[in-house]
Amino acid sequence: MSLIDRKSSISNPSQRGSSLKDSKHQFLYLTTEGWKTKTPHRVEIWYIRHQERFYLISQYRDEGHWVQNIKNHPRVTFEVDSDKYVGLGRVVDADDEPELAKKITELMEAKYQWSDGLIIELRPEPGTEQK
Secondary structure (H helix, E strand, O other), X not given: OOHHHHHHHHHOHHHHHHXXXXXXXXXXXXXXXXXXXXXXXXXXXXXXXXXXXXXXXXXXXXXXXXXXXXXXXXXXXXXXXXXXXXXXXXXXXXXXOHHHXXXXXXXXXXXXXXXXXXXXXXXXXXXXXXX
């Protein structure tokens, strides 16, 4: 994938998966609560699963609205395929957790050939998966 194609795929979700083989497990649908409006906000985003948690990367780092929402209201809901979860979101500080940050970066690179941004962890609450 060329740099131009990669940049286009990052900013255009409809083009993101064109080079991915496993499109079924390509996107996570995250719903956060607006930190100002309190209204639900839903985003489609790339993810990886690691040790029973889900990890996302915000290309706009702290400036992403959904990241601001998580920082102010960490309770989230999310869907992967037909599975629905309730859980908590948090920012992974690469300085405080370098091994985790390195692993998530490696996994994102392997799956999407992209990992540049702020890492967010979603921790499902036990027993909240709904099919």
